[in-house]
Amino acid sequence: xxSAIEPELLPLTAEEGPAGLTVGAVPLTELARRFGxxxxxxxxxxxxxxxxxxxxxxxxxNVAYASKxxxxxxxxxxxxxxxxxxxxxxxxxxxxxxxxxVPADRIVLHGNNKDEAELRRAISARVRHIVVDSxxxxxxxxxxxxxxxxxxxxxxxxxxxxxxxxxxxxxxxGGSDSKFGFGLADGSATTAVRRAAASPAMVLExxxxxxxxxxxxxxxxAAGAAAVxxxxxxxxxxxxxxxxxxxxxxxxxxxxxxFAEWAVRVxxxxxGAGWDGDVAVEPGRSIVARAGLTLYRVGTIKHIHGVRTYxxxxxxxxxxxxxxxxxxxxxxxxxxxxxxxxxLRARLVGKHCESGDVIIDNAAxxxxxxxxxxxxxxxxxxxxxxxxSNYNKLPRPAVVFVRDGHARVVVRRETEDDLLRLxxxxxPVEMSVRSGAGELVAARxxxx
Ligand code: LLP
Numbered sequence: 001x002x003s004a005i006e007p008e009l010l011p012l013t014a015e016e017g018p019a020g021l022t023v024g025a026v027p028l029t030e031l032a033r034r035f036g037x038x039x040x041x042x043x044x045x046x047x048x049x050x051x052x053x054x055x056x057x058x059x060x061x062n063v064a065y066a067s068k069x070x071x072x073x074x075x076x077x078x079x080x081x082x083x084x085x086x087x088x089x090x091x092x093x094x095x096x097x098x099x100x101x102v103p104a105d106r107i108v109l110h111g112n113n114k115d116e117a118e119l120r121r122a123i124s125a126r127v128r129h130i131v132v133d134s135x136x137x138x139x140x141x142x143x144x145x146x147x148x149x150x151x152x153x154x155x156x157x158x159x160x161x162x163x164x165x166x167x168x169x170x171x172x173x174g175g176s177d178s179k180f181g182f183g184l185a186d187g188s189a190t191t192a193v194r195r196a197a198a199s200p201a202m203v204l205e206x207x208x209x210x211x212x213x214x215x216x217x218x219x220x221x222a223a224g225a226a227a228v229x230x231x232x233x234x235x236x237x238x239x240x241x242x243x244x245x246x247x248x249x250x251x252x253x254x255x256x257x258x259f260a261e262w263a264v265r266v267x268x269x270x271x272g273a274g275w276d277g278d279v280a281v282e283p284g285r286s287i288v289a290r291a292g293l294t295l296y297r298v299g300t301i302k303h304i305h306g307v308r309t310y311x312x313x314x315x316x317x318x319x320x321x322x323x324x325x326x327x328x329x330x331x332x333x334x335x336x337x338x339x340x341x342x343x344l345r346a347r348l349v350g351k352h353c354e355s356g357d358v359i360i361d362n363a364a365x366x367x368x369x370x371x372x373x374x375x376x377x378x379x380x381x382x383x384x385x386x387x388x389s390n391y392n393k394l395p396r397p398a399v400v401f402v403r404d405g406h407a408r409v410v411v412r413r414e415t416e417d418d419l420l421r422l423x424x425x426x427x428p429v430e431m432s433v434r435s436g437a438g439e440l441v442a443a444r445x446x447x448x
Contacts, residue, residue, distance in 0.1 A: 002343040005333035011043030020336040024402030028335035038315035044403035046291035051082030057259040066284030074410035076100035091118040145201030156206040161227035165220035166212025168326040174211030210243025222269035229270035285382035292381020309346035316350010340366040
C-alpha cells in the first residue's frame with residue numbers, strides 16, 4: 001500500500017495543477033496559507049451533486065439530509081436549495097436550520113429524549129413531522145397540547161426493528177436492545193401506534209427506523225427496510241422512513257452502494273414486505289463525507305529507532321474523534337504532490353496531551369514528507385467538524401467551501417476570545433438548605 005492516493009477518495013472536482021492538488025479550482029496549499037490550519041475544506045460542487053443524486057433517486061419529499069453529519073447555516077441552505085428536507089436531532093440543530101432560513105415544513109425533528117422546550121418549539125414552528133421515540137415523549141406532547149396553545153403534532157413513530165447494522169457497536173441502532181424507538185419484538189411498537197392514532201395531540205402519518213451507520217452492504221439496509229415496512233403496512237400508516245446509514249469509502253479497496261442502488265434495494269425490500277407507498281431516507285455521511293477534507297500542517301517528525309515514526313500535525317482528536325471513538329481508518333496525502341507514492345509508514349498523531357490522539361495508525365505517507373508540509377486527510381466531511389471539541393483549549397478550525405476558483409469561509413476559526421466566552425466571574429449564589437442535615441452527616445463522619 002505505497003501507491004498514490006486513490007482519486008475515489010478525493011472530492012469530485014479535485015485536479016492536479018502546477019501548485020499541486022486543487023479542489024474547486026483552488027490549490028489546497030494556498031487555502032492552508034490563506035486561512036490557516038487545521039482547515040476543513042468542502043467541494044461545494046460535490047455537495048450539490050450528492051444532494052441532487054439523492055433527490056433524483058428517492059424524490060424531493062423523500063430525502064432528508066441528516067444534518068448531524070455536518071451542520072452550519074451554509075450547509076443547511078445548500079441542502080435546502082438542492083431540494084432536500086433537513087433532519088435535525090436537537091433544539092440546537094433545529095435553531096440553526098430555522099436561522100438558515102429553511103422553512104419549518106422542510107424540517108423533521110429526531111431525538112430519543114426531546115425535552116418540552118424542543119417539542120414546543122418544533123410544534124409551534126410547525127415542522128414537517130416529529131419522529132416520536134418513547135411513551136414519555138407522547139406524555140409531553142399531550143401535556144403541551146392540553147394547554148390549548150399548540151396544534152396537534154404531525155408524527156412518525158421510531159421503531160426498533162430488531163435489525164442492527166453498522167461499522168462499529170456505537171453506531172448500530174436498530175437492534176432490540178437499543179435506546180432508540182419502540183420495539184417490534186416486545187409489542188411496544190403496536191401499543192405506540194394505537195396510542196398515537198387515538199390521541200388528539202398527534203397526527204400519526206408514518207413509521208421510521210434507522211438500523212445504523214456506515215453500512216457498506218445494501219443487504220443489511222434492505223433487511224432493516226423490510227422489517228419496518230412490514231410493520232408499516234400492517235399499521236395502516238401512509239409514510240415510511242428507513243433512516244440513513246449508507247456507508248462511504250474511507251480507504252482504497254472498499255466499495256459502497258450508490259444512491260440509486262440503495263433506492264432500488266430498499267424499495268424492493270419494502271414492496272416484498274407488503275408496502276406499496278414511497279420510501280423515504282435520511283442520508284448524512286453519504287452526502288458530505290467525501291466532499292470534505294482536512295488540511296493540517298506537519299509540526300514534528302520523530303523516528304524511534306526500531307519502533308516507529310511519529311508525524312505530529314496541528315489538530316487531532318479535537319477535529320477528528322472518529323479514530324479514537326470507533327477505530328475508524330483514514331488515509332493521508334501531500335497536496336503539493338498528490339501522485340507521490342507513499343512508502344513511509346508512520347503513526348499520524350495530533351497535538352493533544354494523550355497517546356490516544358491518533359489520526360491514522362500505520363499511515364502510508366510520501367518519503368519526502370517534511371516539517372511545515374501541508375498534509376491532507378480526505379473523506380473527513382462527515383462527523384468531523386460536527387463532533388469537534390475544544391479539548392486542550394484548541395480553537396475549532398475554520399470551514400471553507402470552494403467552487404470555481406473561489407473560497408468562502410462558512411464557519412470562521414475560533415479565537416482566544418471564543419475560548420473564554422463562557423467563563424464568568426459571577427458572584428456565588430446562596431444555595432444551602434439550612435436544615436441541620438449537613439451537620440448530622442459531618443457528625444456521623446467524624447465518629448467513624
Ligand atoms: N437518521 C437517523 C435517525 C440517524 O440516527 C442517523 C445517524 C442518520 C439518519 C444519518 O446516518 P448516516 O447516513 O450519516 O449514516 N458519529 C458517528 C455516526 C452517528 C450516526 C448517528 N445517527 C460516526 O462518526 O460514524
